[in-house]
Amino acid sequence: AVNFQWTDDELKYVPNQYHNYPVVGGWYGSQDGSYEEFIASEPDIVIESIDEGGDGDLSTVKERQDKFGKIPVVAVNDTTNVEKIGESITFMGEVVGAQDKAKELNDFNNKYLDMVHDKSSKLSDSNKKTVYYAQGDDGLQTNPSHSTHGQLIDLVGGKNVADSVSQGNTTAGVQVSMEQVISWNPDKIITNDPEFYSHVYNDSNWGKINAVKNKEVYLSPQSPFKWFDRPVGANMIIGVPWTAKVLYPDDYKDINMKDATKEFYSNFYHIDLSDDDAKQILLDSGLKESNL
Known part of the structure; x- marks a missing residue:
């Protein structure tokens, strides 16, 4: 089964055997999600994530185990x-007996x-690109620095202009005004x-805004999962080199994004x-084509 209904665009990047699976929520x-429906499908095992900043914790795992009975959680x-995520x-x-495949995925990540850690560590504050993460159809929701949702900006050495609006909560999005974004005047918008x-x-x-004047606005690739955020997960692994290319194309000329994209989709999504x-x-x- 799957958690949600695929869109037509997402289905282009989903192996055929998954196209007609029933949607069971989660x-x-x-x-x-429905315990009764999941139990009726007779799974061998149930996997529950316990994420930093997420909804799952050990008490949730114990609750799941109580409900699933003999099915191990x-x-x-x-x-x-x-x-x-490599861990x-x-x-x-190890759980599913695919250690070699796990190593292949981690080698890619x-x-x-390693590349962005090396290059970002050498950036001085004055050389860091300022970045605004625009969410919503009006672009006026965002996430501050150190948020899981904007983590790729921090990772590749960008300076998140919304850092000052963290309000003590780095996981929730914040509403900002057009005037505020204009005053920040970011170099790049994602x-x-x-x-x-x-x-x-x-x-x-x-x-x-400079980012718009200079044609430096970028849309995260969307299918079958977004590269930059939402959800936060393994789909963001390809977002690491993409974000690096967005912010610092001259520093990452050694990354061939076409090859990286093909390798990621083949290894992670089984789509060539x-x-x-x-x-x-x-x-x-x-x-830009010259930066691929």
Whole structure:
């Protein structure tokens, strides 16, 4: 089964055997999962995540085990932090007897983590690009620095302009005003919202901002899962090199994003993209062809 209904665009990047699985919901956001339905499908094992900043904890795992009875419930640690997710991938490889595959996935992740750790550590504050993460169709919701939702900005050495609005909660989004974004005047804007991206260059208010003037607004690739955020998870692994290319294209000329995209989709999603497929995904995100 699957948690939610795939869109037509997402189905382009989902192996055929998963296209017609029944939708059974789950325990995230809408909290519409059904113990009875899950038990009736007779799973061999139940995996419950316990995430930093998320909804799951050990008491939830114990509750699940009580409800599932003899079906074993296994907790896997943090899958929300792209820098820590390798431990969870290794653990899952052991659980399902796929250690070699887990190593392959982690090798991909570590390759780009090592690269951005090295390069970002050498950035002086004066050389860091300022970045605004625009959420919502009006672009006026955001997340501050140290949020799981904006973690890729921090990871690659960007300076999140919304850091001052953290309000003590780094997981929840915050509402900001157009005037505030104009005053921040970021070098780059990253968004997950196609509606916002479709009109930002034609909006006179956003046109006052350097990122818009300089055509430096980027839309996270969307399918089958977003690269930058929502959900936070393994889908963000390919977002590491993408965000690095967005912020510092000259520093990451050694990354071939077409090859990285094809490798990620093959290894993680079991979908083989053509060169043209990968190129189009990247161009649609706002990356310039010379930076692929």
